Amino acid sequence: MALDRSDVEKIAHLARLQIADQDVQEYAENLTSILDLVDQMQAVDTSDVTPMAHPLDAVQRLRLDEVTEGNQRDHLQTVAPAVEAGLFQVPKVIE
Amino acid sequence: MFEKTLAELAQGLSSGEFSSVELTQAYLDRIKAEDGQLNSYISVTEEQALAQAEAADQARAAGEAGAFTGLPVAHKDIFCTQGVRTSCGSKMLDNFVSPYDATVIEKFNAAGAVMLGKTNMDEFAMGSSNESSFYGPSRNPWDKDRVPGGSSGGSAAAVAGRLAPAATGTDTGGSIRQPAALCGITGLKPTYGRVSRYGMIAFASSLDQGGPMTRTAEDAAMMMNVMAGFDQRDSTSLDREVPDYTLKLNESLAGLKIGLPKEFFSDDIDQEIAAQVQCAIKEFEALGATVKEISLPNTHLAIPAYYIIAPAEASSNLSRFDGVRYGYRCENPVDLEDLYKRSRGEGFGAEVQRRIMVGTYALSEGFYDAYYKKALQIRRLIQQDYVNALQEVDIIMGPTTPHPAFKLGEKTSDPVAMYMEDIFTISLNLAGMPGMSVPCGFAQGGLPVGLQMIGNYFAEERLLNAAHQFQQATDWHKQSPVNA
Numbered sequence: 001m002a003l004d005r006s007d008v009e010k011i012a013h014l015a016r017l018q019i020a021d022q023d024v025q026e027y028a029e030n031l032t033s034i035l036d037l038v039d040q041m042q043a044v045d046t047s048d049v050t051p052m053a054h055p056l057d058a059v060q061r062l063r064l065d066e067v068t069e070g071n072q073r074d075h076l077q078t079v080a081p082a083v084e085a086g087l088f089q090v091p092k093v094i095e
Numbered sequence: 096m097f098e099k100t101l102a103e104l105a106q107g108l109s110s111g112e113f114s115s116v117e118l119t120q121a122y123l124d125r126i127k128a129e130d131g132q133l134n135s136y137i138s139v140t141e142e143q144a145l146a147q148a149e150a151a152d153q154a155r156a157a158g159e160a161g162a163f164t165g166l167p168v169a170h171k172d173i174f175c176t177q178g179v180r181t182s183c184g185s186k187m188l189d190n191f192v193s194p195y196d197a198t199v200i201e202k203f204n205a206a207g208a209v210m211l212g213k214t215n216m217d218e219f220a221m222g223s224s225n226e227s228s229f230y231g232p233s234r235n236p237w238d239k240d241r242v243p244g245g246s247s248g249g250s251a252a253a254v255a256g257r258l259a260p261a262a263t264g265t266d267t268g269g270s271i272r273q274p275a276a277l278c279g280i281t282g283l284k285p286t287y288g289r290v291s292r293y294g295m296i297a298f299a300s301s302l303d304q305g306g307p308m309t310r311t312a313e314d315a316a317m318m319m320n321v322m323a324g325f326d327q328r329d330s331t332s333l334d335r336e337v338p339d340y341t342l343k344l345n346e347s348l349a350g351l352k353i354g355l356p357k358e359f360f361s362d363d364i365d366q367e368i369a370a371q372v373q374c375a376i377k378e379f380e381a382l383g384a385t386v387k388e389i390s391l392p393n394t395h396l397a398i399p400a401y402y403i404i405a406p407a408e409a410s411s412n413l414s415r416f417d418g419v420r421y422g423y424r425c426e427n428p429v430d431l432e433d434l435y436k437r438s439r440g441e442g443f444g445a446e447v448q449r450r451i452m453v454g455t456y457a458l459s460e461g462f463y464d465a466y467y468k469k470a471l472q473i474r475r476l477i478q479q480d481y482v483n484a485l486q487e488v489d490i491i492m493g494p495t496t497p498h499p500a501f502k503l504g505e506k507t508s509d510p511v512a513m514y515m516e517d518i519f520t521i522s523l524n525l526a527g528m529p530g531m532s533v534p535c536g537f538a539q540g541g542l543p544v545g546l547q548m549i550g551n552y553f554a555e556e557r558l559l560n561a562a563h564q565f566q567q568a569t570d571w572h573k574q575s576p577v578n579a
Binding site: 003007008011012014015016017018019020023027030031033034035037038039040041042044046049050051052053054055056058060061063072075076078079080081082088090091092093 | 190191192193194286287288301327330331333395396398399400402403410414417418419420421422423424428429430431432433434435436437439440441443445448449451452453455456459465466468469470471472473474475476478510511514526527528552
């Protein structure tokens with residue numbers, strides 16, 4: 001499966017990654033060689049095999065719907081790039 | 096002092112030979128003098144370390160010391176540490192001072208341990224050489240032109256270079272075992288779910304597992320006594336009783352059944368590594384073990400399946416880095432999409448971007464069944480290989496890596512060549528069982544060789560017992576790259 005420049009640009013957009021124009025070709029080659037590597041899987045018939053999500057097939061634990069964490073907004077926002085009045089600031093979204 | 100194991104240091108502390116403050120200061124001084132060459136630490140936490148050491152000495156004076164009180168350790172910079180930068184080796188988190196502690200860190204704090212600092216690592220734990228770190232590569236103490244392995248390369252270099260008596264690491268595809276092998280130390284990847292992932296920055300959540308990196312198996316057992324255990328805050332943590340890992344170290348290996356997978360002894364591996372591993376197997380036979388050949392027929396599918404599962408989970412996990420809530424934000428974004436794209440494009444390095452893109456592609460519309468589901472099916476086949484083999488034998492053994500430490504820059508231009516270095520370690524993360532690497536000799540020009548030992552789910556005690564007995568009979572683990 002060979003990826004070209006436009007594939008890489010599309011994937012980078014989906015992943016919200018800004019990639020420099022001069023790097024697109026190298027990414028296309030790298031990603032193609034990685035996909036060639038993983039394509040060895042396609043030779044194996046797995047039609048009867050149950051996909052494995054957890055090594056010990058554990059299931060999601062449930063707990064009572066009770067409050068266990070207090071409000072730590074101000075503490076957790078100390079690491080935010082831009083905050084005002086307890087809100088995260090981003091560029092204007094609505095004109 | 097720098098050649099002493101954790102167990103010996105614990106003895107020295109309890110007999111009053113030295114205090115935790117003296118021990119900690121000695122290590123801090125040595126780090127200051129020597130780490131310029133190894134670059135094994137991203138942050139050295141001198142002030143906190145001395146305060147913890149003082150508190151440990153006071154606890155001891157008050158008769159409240161436990162087995163780990165006052166012992167210095169280094170933590171991989173993937174574990175969140177409150178009030179201390181937690182970078183994960185990335186520009187994205189260069190400014191991130193964690194507002195909370197990982198469960199593993201809480202446990203070390205509760206045990207009275209002293210944190211010397213945070214160790215260097217491949218960016219977001221993606222790499223096998225430490226070269227993808229934003230802070231520059233750490234170097235192998237045995238040959239400073241060579242890599243220490245990765246992703247826990249800083250932890251391995253620090254322990255081997257005598258800049259920490261022990262360190263934590265994490266292992267998603269071999270990131271504890273491979274650097275342990277390349278640096279000549281002991282590393283244990285526990286059973287998936289044994290050590291809490293809470294506050295351990297996520298790479299591939301179904302594979303990530305924290306564990307100890309030490310001089311000896313006995314020290315790894317001491318570390319496991321602190322690290323292991325169920326955690327409500329980790330949704331895949333397993334609620335099983337935690338044994339005292341030091342209790343069975345001295346059991347005899349008579350009757351131990353060892354399996355050698357023929358797929359791990361192909362012609363592609365370095366012949367000196369193969370020879371050293373065979374010598375180690377002979378040593379186990381002398382200790383009473385029996386050996387038979389086994390097969391793990393789907394071994395060749397491990398890397399292909401891993402390079403879908405790990406990138407897919409990484410692309411999902413790393414979507415949280417958006418330049419809004421924490422971490423790197425680009426300058427002067429024109430709109431929200433520009434903010435996301437440039438913060439991520441500038442904050443992540445090339446290897447992380449590659450893996451995010453592979454994962455994004457594999458999970459994109461129309462490809463899910465062909466890639467992610469297929470990889471999870473292959474994962475089941477690989478697990479079954481191990482389950483079947485471990486019904487016949489107690490421990491599977493082979494080389495940890497196909498080659499000794501390679502030169503810095505040797506494999507950076509070819510990501511797939513770099514991935515192939517993990518051929519013997521990756522399958523175990525897919526299966527979820529525990530595995531160790533212990534030093535078992537030297538190859539070309541004095542580079543360490545690691546013996547990999549794999550056990551069944553929750554068989555950490557048996558692995559540590561076998562490794563300890565091997566280390567009682569050999570002295571490979573005592574070799575030091577430092578002229579102390």
